[in-house]
Amino acid sequence: MEQLSLEPIKKVSGSVTLPGSKSLSNRILLLAALCDGVTEVRNLLDSDDIRHMLGALSEMGVQVQLNDDKTIATVNGTGGKLLTPKEPLFLGNAGTAFRPLTAVLAATQGKFTLTGEPRMEERPIGHLVDALAALGADVTYLKNAHYPPLEIAGKKIAGGKVEIDGSISSQFLTALLMAAPLFEGDSEIKIIGELVSKPYIDITLGVMKHFGVIVEHDNYQVFYVKGKQGYQSPGSIMVEGDASSASYFVAAAAIAGGEIEINGVGLSSVQGDIGFAKVMEQVGAQIDWFDEKLVVRKGKLKGVDIDANAIPDAAMTLATVALFAEGKTAIRNIYNWRVKETDRLYAMATELRKVGAEVVEGEDFIEVTPPAEFKLAEIDTYNDHRIAMCFSMVAVGGKAVVINDPGCTAKTFPTYFEVLASISEH
């Protein structure tokens, strides 16, 4: 196994330009493939999750040209006509590929098998499949009920009234919303259970709007989508920087200072994870806000007690910021950390304890009190990009740390450790 030894960092300063947002990249690629006409996608993320979406689209006959550094894609829309792939579609551990493709392919003529990495087979999809089945879709579990892999016999879906459970993942609603314009008739989608990760629904509605589809809703409880609407190409579309990836640099500047300029997200961001910067202001970071840029400086950091349901990905970064904040930090209402790349509540608690922190792992929360004394630790990363990136904060805080399997950042941020090195002074 590869290991990365990070030496204590004294100061971080300079400027970083964020890679494109994962959530936006995969939504945009899918709708660009479904619409009529050609779409140029700029600042596309080049990472494993996006490669899986691109690979699947290509297997289904969608023509996509990428520029040399794979950040500009020219997508030839198919008007919704996809080919039956010769091989199963392998989607790695990319929730933003697996869930939306499940719903869209259920409403597309053809036969499709969707598979992924072993962990994907442990990530639930039952709430989405239940809703699709209630609409008459033909989706079969190939191994365990409620989990991938899936076989889909795509067919015409009439639409109508349907309920979907929103309490485990917002990606199920996102998937259904993106598929609904392809149905024969209008849909009325009612949420049951408390909808989690709500800001991701705004990302979905925003991208659908760019592609010509307006969704009405009653306070995120009932969504109304007209059927038989083709998506329309916006011609050209720019992917804003990844707000979850921004969290590591916001945190690094807040912990270590100098000053970091983070380009690609700011006041105008459509991503909920920009809210992490607001949380960091509460923690004590000094932040100047611009439309598409943040400038962050060190502050005196103190623990906070927050409900992080709206920012599940960026909130992981707070768990390692907590190592350098005064007092206890509590991150609440994050049950679904347990069903992501790994059981993130267990994994974060285990690895934080290795560096000496005092941790309470609740069913849906984590409390972190900084170490009385830091211990040199080898951090296991559980094939979870965010654990690898979060624990680089230990070095940012001036303590050496070893990151096991640092290459797992390839899921969303292949160059993360190089970018961190470029702003670090030892």
Ligand SMILES: O=C(O)C1=C[C@@H](OP(=O)(O)O)[C@@H](O)[C@H](O)C1
């Ligand atoms: O829709 C999206 O782009 C995402 C939604 C969130 O998942 P959940 O809705 O499962 O919390 C988030 O954790 C994931 O990284 C991306």
Ligand SMILES: C=C(OP(=O)(O)O)C(=O)O
């Ligand atoms: C939960 C994540 O990914 P996915 O899109 O696979 O759900 C993540 O990136 O933190």
